[in-house]
Amino acid sequence: MPLKMPERMFVRNAWYCAGWDYHVSQGRNALLARKIAGERVVLYRKPDGGLVCMEDRCCHRQAALSLGRKEGDCLRCMYHGIKFGPDGACVEIPGQTKIPHKARVRTFPVVEKNNWIWVWMGEPEQADESLICFAVGYDDPDWNIKTSEMHVDANYRLEVANLADLSHLAWVHQNTLGAGDPATVGAFTTIQDETTMLERGINTRYWIRNVPANAFLQHLFPPEARFDLHFDITMTVPCNWILHFRAFTAGSRTEGESDGELVADTYTCQTICPNDEHSVEYYFSWGASRTTDLPGLSDMLRETVEQAFLEDASVLEAQHARVMEKPQHPTIDIIHDAGAGKMFWVLDRLLQAEAKAEEEAALAGAGRSARAGAPAC
Ligand code: FES
Ligand SMILES: [Fe+2]
DSSP states (O other), rough: BBBBSSSOOOOOOEEEEEEEEEGGEEEEEEEEEEETTTEEEEEETTSOOOOOOOOSTTTTTOOOGGGSSTTTTTEOOOOOOOOOOOTTTTEEBBBSSOOOOOOOOOOEEEEEEEEEEEOOOSSSGGGOOGGGGGOOTTTTEEEEEEEEEEOOSSOHHHHHHHOOOGGGGGGGTTTTSSSSHHHHHHHTOOOOEEEEEEEEEEEEEEEEEEOOOOOGGGSSSSSTTEEEEEEEEEEETTEEEEEEEEEEOOOOSSSSSSSSSSSEEOOOOOEEEEEESSEEEEEEEEEEETTOOOOHHHHHHHHHHHHHHHHHHHHHHHHHHHHHHTTTOOOOGGGGGGHHHHHHHHHHHHHHHHHHHHHHHHHHHEEEEEEEEHHOO
């Protein structure tokens, strides 16, 4: 069976992360151009700090509004000077008094939560803030969270599959998040997880017990040190991945909560925004709770995850190139594809529901036009 790349690639009615809140300042030239799920958008802040997200495409001749000029709450296209309000409506056409009612650009609901900027790419009336994923932001007083980001030239579904299967830590990340020793490889490739299906994703929890320190920590502990690790991962569409990761000194229990000493209580919050079918922007963080933090610890976590994601990127970019060259090439499934299969089931169900709703709306529209055009009897 070939790796499935659906014709309809992106869920529309979903929140997509456009970046960290500090990516859009109050600066006079702070117009942030992004491509989200194939749509070009521009983001800017009004003088009151509120964010505006509009299509990065002037309704006159498709010039880039991200090359425009902020004027109070408004944005002016710097090709022929048309000015748009924050609701996308044209408010001025220099040299012309009449403003056509079609003179407007599309705007998108935009929300800031946990230091991430979220844009709703679907029907504005369906924008539901409760669907924004839980995350721990860098301004949370209980955590010392460090942030970063990365561009990856790969389809976001390859990222979904990668994040839904942590057995790859044993191989891709043997010099960072994993460790090359047989105990760690064995533990990561025989994970016994508890998975719960969610409305828009999955929650997975498991223990890995009595293993040596991960490669990035080995210089901090004697070689004989052993740890119990707990993973609690919530993954939601389109590609949000929130991990509560705790490390304990190895205890005696083989089931349930470790009775070792808690040495690190951390959150890593990650969201992947597809630019289009061929690349993504990856916004991520990692940090320790204030109760387990040490000077330099959270910085080390951020440095490690940056290094680890370069390891992922090198695998996924090469994989993406091959999938694009031969999309119908047969592939096999193995046990470690189960998590990805569950996430794709959720994603594909939403994609199918949106396709069906659009089809029904189109049929209803066609029916209305036919009735309107029918001769009166
Ligand atoms: S293209 Fe924007 S004003 Fe002409
Ligand atoms: Fe990875």
